[in-house]
Amino acid sequence: MPLWESIESLRGQTYRNLRIVIVDNSGCEKVAASWPASIPRDGVTILHPGSNIGFGAAVNRAYKEAPCDFLAVLNDDATAGPDWIDALVDALARIANAGSAASQVKLHGVADKLDSAGMLIAADGTSKQRGHGESSISFSNEEEVLLASGSASMYRAKMLAETGGFDDDYFLYCEDTDLGLRARWAGWTCLYVPGAVVTHRYSHSAGRASNLKAYYVERNRLFTIIKNFPAGRLLTAPFATIARYWHHLRAMRAGHGAAAHAHTDGTSALTLATLVVKAHLAVVINLPSLIGKRRAIPKRIDSATFNAALDRHSISVEKVAWL
Numbered sequence: 500m501p502l503w504e505s506i507e508s509l510r511g512q513t514y515r516n517l518r519i520v521i522v523d524n525s526g527c528e529k530v531a532a533s534w535p536a537s538i539p540r541d542g543v544t545i546l547h548p549g550s551n552i553g554f555g556a557a558v559n560r561a562y563k564e565a566p567c568d569f570l571a572v573l574n575d576d577a578t579a580g581p582d583w584i585d586a587l588v589d590a591l592a593r594i595a596n597a598g599s600a601a602s603q604v605k606l607h608g609v610a611d612k613l614d615s616a617g618m619l620i621a622a623d624g625t626s627k628q629r630g631h632g633e634s635s636i637s638f639s640n641e642e643e644v645l646l647a648s649g650s651a652s653m654y655r656a657k658m659l660a661e662t663g664g665f666d667d668d669y670f671l672y673c674e675d676t677d678l679g680l681r682a683r684w685a686g687w688t689c690l691y692v693p694g695a696v697v698t699h700r701y702s703h704s705a706g707r708a709s710n711l712k713a714y715y716v717e718r719n720r721l722f723t724i725i726k727n728f729p730a731g732r733l734l735t736a737p738f739a740t741i742a743r744y745w746h747h748l749r750a751m752r753a754g755h756g757a758a759a760h761a762h763t764d765g766t767s768a769l770t771l772a773t774l775v776v777k778a779h780l781a782v783v784i785n786l787p788s789l790i791g792k793r794r795a796i797p798k799r800i801d802s803a804t805f806n807a808a809l810d811r812h813s814i815s816v817e818k819v820a821w822l
Contacts, residue, residue, distance in 0.1 A: 501575060501577075502521075502530070503535055505574070505575050505576070506519065508578040508580075508581075508583075509573065510538070512582070512585070513584075518542065519543045520543075522546045522552075522558075522560055523546065524548065524550075524552060526550045530545055531545050544565065546564060552667070553669065555665030555678075556667040562659065566656070567656060569591055569654070569655060570653065571584055571653045572649055572652050573650075573697070576700040577650055577697050577698065577699040577700070579602075579651065579695075579696075580695075582694070583602065583651075584695075587600045588653070594688075596688055597655070597687065597688050597690040598654065599682060599687070599690075600647060600652065601618070601646070601689060601690070602615075602651040602652060602692060602696065603694070603696050604698075605635060605698050606698075607698050607700040612633065612635075613633050614699045615628030615629060615650070616628075616629045616630040616693070617644025618645055618647065619812050619813060620645060620809055620812060620813060621813065622735065622736065622813070623736045623740040623816055624676075624736055626720075626723075627818075627822060629644060629812070631822065635693075640693065641694075642691050643689065643690060643691070644690070644691040645809070646676060646678075647675060647679060649678075651695075653695075658685070661687075662678060662682055668788070669722065672715045673723055674719070676719075677722065677723045677726060677727065680726075680727040681726075683805060684796050684797065685796070685798070710770065713757075714777060714778055718778035718781045721778060721781075722785070722789060725789045725793065726796070727796070729806060743820055744775075746819075746820035746821065748768075750821045755821050756821050
């Protein structure tokens with residue numbers, strides 16, 4: 500079970516002032532019931548929300564249980580190198596305006612290939628892993644990135660306090676993008692730390708191209724642009740979305756990209772279209788709440804500065820479709 504490997508990697512950290520909090524989203528106290536005798540329980544807190552409350556809400560619950568200066572987040576299908584936390588803490592301690600830090604996340608079982616080195620964003624709000632599938636050698640320098648992947652990241656307490664942390668309503672996917680963009684509006688940057696190495700079993704929990712993932716990625720992409728995109732960029736996003744859908748069709752016919760994986764797994768184009776419609780209907784239902792959240796974001800930079808950050812860390816909708 501990947502979770503036990505994840506826990507053992509945290510227990511083996513060189514950084515010692517560490518408290519491990521696990522949020523058991525199984526709804527049946529599965530983690531405690533199946534805990535291996537070989538792994539000590541001291542220093543580990545297990546929270547039981549009683550149901551699956553989603554990723555962002557789980558992180559918020561853990562942070563409330565164990566307030567700290569720096570909050571490290573690690574997926575249950577990821578394992579951290581021994582100096583992972585030391586490297587992230589050192590980076591955030593050195594760069595005062597960095598509200599978060601992104602790890603060098605490598606793909607499990609693939610020789611020297613990255614899952615992510617921070618995140619990129621497309622014109623329609625779709626976020627993708629920077630460097631996904633590429634060699635880590637090309638991403639060996641510490642540098643500013645747009646935002647961190649929630650699979651393995653660290654967040655500064657002051658930034659979380661100013662932004663309100665993760666949005667509980669996202670449930671699954673894109674909550675890291677939303678938090679990263681809200682942090683940008685509040686004047687924070689994100690730092691990529693290549694020395695903070697993690698290995699990740701990509702999409703191990705929900706599947707690479709499951710219907711669950713397709714729905715929440717699309718719905719939460721829409722949530723994110725409504726909350727965070729400046730007015731001008733928000734108006735042009737639908738045109739970029741149409742272009743991405745077109746490229747998805749081209750990529751699917753050629754056997755590439757998420758749409759092709761979904762088709763191979765038995766999901767029809769009609770099912771994908773239905774999921775897209777369902778996602779847009781969810782936005783209509785949640786629009787008053789989304790507008791309220793948009794107005795509540797603390798903004799310490801102007802739209803031009805925000806747009807410039809998105810442009811520096813962008814990915815084309817065509818490349819998104821073919822990945």
